[in-house]
Amino acid sequence: IDAVIPLEHRNLWKKYAIGEFQTKEEFQGEFVRHVETTLARSLYNCDELAAYQAASQAIRDRLIVAWNKTQQKHTLRDPKRIYYLSLEFLMGRAMDNAMLNLNVKQLTGDGVSGFGFRLEDLIEKEPDAALGNGGLGRLAACFIDSLSTLNYPGWGYGLRYQYGIFKQKIIDGYQVEQPDYWLTFDNAWEIPRTEIAIDVMFYGYTRKFTDDEGKVHRIWEGGDLVQAVPYDFPVPGYGTENVNNLRLWSSKPNREFDFAKFNEGAYDQSVAEQQQAETISAVLYPNDNFYLGKELRLKQQYFWVAASLSDIVRRFKKSRRPWIEFSDQIAIQLNDTHPTLAVVELQRILVDREGLDWDEAWEIVTSTFGYTNHTVLPEALEKWQVDLIGNLLPRHLEIIYDINLYFLQDVEKRFPGDHDLLSRVSIIEESNPRQVRMAYLAIIGSHKVNGVAELHSELIKTTIFKDFVKIYNEDKFTNVTNGITPRRWLHQANPKLSKLIAEKLGGYDFLNNLGLLKGLEKYANDKTFHKEWLEIKRANKARLAALIKSQSGVEVDTNALFDIQVKRIHEYKRQQMNIFSVIYRYLQLKAASPEERKKFQKRVSIFGGKSAPGYYMAKTIIKLINAVGAVVNNDAEIGDLLKVVFIEDYNVSKAEIITPASDISHHISTAGTEASGTSNMKFVLNGGLIIGTVDGANIEITREIGENNIFLFGHLAEDVEDLRHSHRFGHTELNPDLQKVFDVIESGLFGDANIYSNLLNSIGNHGSDYYLVSDDFASFLNAQQQVDKAYADQDAWAQKSITAVANMGFFSSDRAINEYAENIWQIEPVPLDN
Ligand code: 7GP
Structure with a gap:
């Protein structure tokens, strides 16, 4: 290719080629140019949106140069x-990710603050x-x-x-x-x-x-x-x-x-x-x-x-x-x-x-x-x-x-x-x-x-x-087996934890080689490290609490156990089982004496996720969660002992705030129905433990992090067919604790009971209970109890959390992509030119 382009053209081109930003001043120059020319605005009407747009244009220019180089190299080779x-x-x-990957986040932040903007605010402007x-x-x-x-x-x-x-x-x-x-x-x-x-x-x-x-x-x-x-x-x-x-x-x-x-x-x-x-x-x-x-x-x-x-x-x-x-x-x-x-x-x-x-x-x-x-x-x-x-x-x-x-x-x-x-x-x-x-x-x-x-x-x-x-x-x-990118799901979503890990491991190499997390294991019993570890979790919970407050007005206590289930709403993912267990907890709290109540672990039960617009059952589940929240959150007797929140419009950028804030998260599909799940990996990588069924990637997570560091429950995939069969032909009684929950729903405590009748009838009242909610309910409640017990000992909890993170290397999407490359695609990396 070089042969056909005259040397003088090539040299001229080289002379004016755009390089990476080295200083914040270089960035600022480009920022102003984009505000004035690309956006046709000025100093006097550069609002946050314009500042986001100009900053992203400046970063994108750098990205495009590297993109061009990559494409040319691939064409050539x-x-x-x-x-x-x-x-x-x-x-x-895209912007945060691009800044981190180009390693210009610091100078961009410094650059925009020179004009009176906060980088966090600009990042928020991006849809x-x-x-x-x-x-x-x-x-x-x-x-x-x-x-x-x-x-x-x-x-x-x-x-x-x-x-x-x-x-x-x-x-x-x-x-x-x-x-x-x-x-x-x-x-x-x-x-x-x-x-x-x-x-x-x-x-x-x-x-x-x-x-x-x-x-x-x-x-x-x-x-x-x-x-x-x-x-x-x-x-x-x-x-x-x-x-x-x-x-x-x-x-x-x-x-x-x-x-x-x-x-x-x-x-x-x-x-x-x-x-x-x-x-x-x-x-x-x-x-x-x-x-x-x-x-x-x-x-x-x-x-x-x-x-x-x-x-x-x-x-x-x-x-x-x-x-x-x-x-x-x-x-x-x-x-x-x-x-x-x-x-x-x-x-x-x-x-x-x-x-x-x-x-x-x-x-x-x-x-x-x-x-x-x-x-x-x-x-x-x-x-x-x-x-x-x-x-x-x-x-x-x-x-x-x-x-x-x-x-x-x-x-x-x-x-x-x-x-x-x-x-x-x-x-x-x-x-x-x-x-x-x-x-x-x-x-x-x-x-x-x-x-x-x-x-x-x-x-x-x-x-x-x-x-x-x-x-x-x-x-x-x-x-x-699926994987997740540690760049977005650790480094970008949880900068504090990423930094702490880098301090311990002597650098950020783990972001390219997630197996290096193993080096954290030697700190699993280190009490001072526990403190730092839990402090970061607390800060991340405060960040989520602020989001919850701004969205729903509900104030949540960051000392409470944050219990999260965010994913698409689907019967097979069993958010219904989760909310039933929350109702059960509420009933227990109500029945307890003030003295007994004090012994309960404080919890915030957080849900989020979209239902397909035409999926009636999933929409009913959303309604029930919100109705339970309306009752529980306004019950003065209960106070901070239990809160129930539904986070509106769950999406990737909210997941980046929610995931690092979890103490425990739910991955509770009926065994054999969830192909893998990937949020399970994200939560554990961020130091949250999980309560899960023996399904999808939960099984491999257990293998990697150890069964003491996960709360498994429920029937196995191999039992599911028989159980379904028995529902069809035998007369199966509803689990008695679940029956109590159904009774209060039917009493109208959460609004007109008719709203929920199809949901309840798909499980009880000779419904087929296709997703085995009743069959798994006792085991699920038991797992919840184990969680409460474990959380009471914060050092033991931190130890589980650190050990789990240390063993999550396998779940990097880099590992998954290397497997595809070797076993399916037969492709090789193209080395960088220097
Ligand atoms: C999902 C699976 O439900 C989930 O278990 C898995 O982790 C994920 O794919 C990635 O492999 N499936 C879908 O989102 C979906 O719509 C049907 O699959 C086409």
């Missing part, structure tokens, strides 16, 4: 790349990039952080929703949804790439034609075109100059077909079509662990997959390598089944457009893709109606049929006469209406399938994908 396809990236805020629902989307965000930090050449591909996950208001105790228009002000953290717009087609028909050599082809034509415009989000690594890219697509009307209508004078129609095109990437579907068969969602999926693959293939073709090298150069990971159409699209590109033979193309496809499953819940598995796909993507449906045909022929050869097996594993479910089973298509189209925690990866092999284990080699199925 042309290493194998990983593309992570995820319909959700729950990024949260969350909330382009995800929960665990799956936040995992993707942690993963691209690790890809950058570990110098892997990796891009994320997703959608640039104009509306992220809705904002949650609590009105009269109920969840009310408000739109999250996060792009009101210019977003400094994205770079529009209008010059690389890609056409994506929908509808139309397929046509058969025979070429000169007599070969029969099918092509797809006559459809509507929509444009995909990429927006690039630089993703900085920590302790490296490497800055990877997250490319999010935005849908725009296709200019050509628009103008035609416009010319004909069909004015309003052309405008309507414009708006329709923009609808595709307008809004994130707000469901977590739940599949909804809406056409617009299918459009989103294909739009994003088609644009991403076209981009990937274009980049590959620039290298002029033969097709056979495609999977030596490219790995694509499917984050759940949402991008499964990519399997079909790549096959279509290779066969219909590039003229490869079916088998040759299929070999390339299957060695390129890997598929990660994130749930075994049946209601979350995608099954698209055959007719819906056939109408929107007629050629893709043909290809799906062919993939299925060849697959079933193969199965038939290996298991002759097993017709049951054939119908069980067919991609097409012969139901009415017929459906395409996306998970099966993803398995058949990938070379590796993984679950996200050990138990989950075992469960998918023995339940939902059992037949495929028989058909394929067992080692097609593997496990990669």
Whole structure:
């Protein structure tokens, strides 16, 4: 490349190249320039928002320089790349993260304070990039952080929703949804790439034609075109100059077909079509662990997959390598089944457009893709109606049929006469209406399938994908236990703890090598260290108490045990069981004499999380939590002994305040239902202990930190089927303590009992109690008692907490990404240039 650019140009360029900020004065100069030129404001009307925007522009400039360098280096070296396809990236805020990763937080703080601003206030001005629902989307965000930090050449591909996950208001105790228009002000953290717009087609028909050599082809034509415009989000690594890219697509009307209508004078129609095109990437579907068969969602999926693959293939073709090298150069990971159409699209590109033979193309496809499953819940598995796909993507449906045909022929050869097996594993479910089973298509189209925690990866092999284990080699199925980035979830969220750990370990290396936390173990019995440790927890609790006060007006005592459950509201996550136990505690307090009461451990029971807008049961649970809070928090007899708060609009930036403040947190899904969980890891990493079921990653956390440092309870996954069966056929009595709780709810203590009757009837009154709330209730109450007892001895508690943190190294997303890189993607880090 250098050879074609004259030396004098190169030198001139070098002379003016932008470097890193060395001093606060350099930053201040850039800050003023951005206020005056980029924002067209001045000293006299630079408010906090403008100051945030100018500061972020200044930092973003530095980020972009590093991003450019990284991309140029990758273009030059042309290493194998990983593309992570995820319909959700729950990024949260960018500025704090960028400052920490570029190591300019101190000088930025000093810089803005020179103009009378506090950096903390500016950070608060940034809206969350909330382009995800929960665990799956936040995992993707942690993963691209690790890809950058570990110098892997990796891009994320997703959608640039104009509306992220809705904002949650609590009105009269109920969840009310408000739109999250996060792009009101210019977003400094994205770079529009209008010059690389890609056409994506929908509808139309397929046509058969025979070429000169007599070969029969099918092509797809006559459809509507929509444009995909990429927006690039630089993703900085920590302790490296490497800055990877997250490319999010935005849908725009296709200019050509628009103008035609416009010319004909069909004015309003052309405008309507414009708006329709923009609808595709307008809004994130707000469901977590739940599949909804809406056409617009299918459009989103294909739009994003088609644009991403076209981009990937274009980049590959620039290298002029033969097709056979495609999977030596490219790995694509499917984050759940949402991008499964990519399997079909790549096959279509290779066969219909590039003229490869079916088998040759299929070999390339299957060695390129890997598929990660994130749930075994049946209601979350995608099954698209055959007719819906056939109408929107007629050629893709043909290809799906062919993939299925060849697959079933193969199965038939290996298991002759097993017709049951054939119908069980067919991609097409012969139901009415017929459906395409996306998970099966993803398995058949990938070379590796993984679950996200050990138990989950075992469960998918023995339940939902059992037949495929028989058909394929067992080692097609593997496990990669989830992880979290210690940069955001320790260093950024809990700067005090991060600093204390750095002091003890002699530096911040643990942020790149979380195993080094092990070095804390020798302080586990050190009483002075306990004091420092608990002091930080206290400070973090005070920070959360202030948030609670400002939001709900409730004052909480930071001496109380902070007991937290924040995550999406879902029956399987069992917030209902938690609030029932809080009611039980309240009843016990009320029944106790004033003397006895004093012996109770003070608690603040903190809940937070969104319900899917159409999820009636989850919404009822939110209402119940708020109603209990209204009664308990205003009971003068109880005072600080028990408070119940629901934190409105739980999101990433609130999680950064909530997580470090926890003494105990709840991860209490019915055994076998939570694939992994990742907030469990965040809480323990921040010195909070957990009360949990033997489910998901709780099991591996226990293995790592020791069973004395976690409060486990409840039935095991292997017992769940039998228990459910017994509910159906036996007559099972409700747990007596739970019955007492139901009785007071039914007495109207928390408002009109009718509001809760469906919730209660799903458990008691011959309800199926599918999530085993009653079966686990006694064991749950017992675990709560153990928590109270343990908390009474603060030194013993600190020892548990420190020991737990010291052993959390395994749960870094760096470890997870290294496992994917080695076992699934076969990619290597690209070393830094010096
Ligand atoms: C979640 C799982 O529920 C959670 O256990 C896991 O930690 C997380 O993925 C990351 O792997 N699943 C979803 O958020 C989800 O919507 C269905 O999965 C597609």
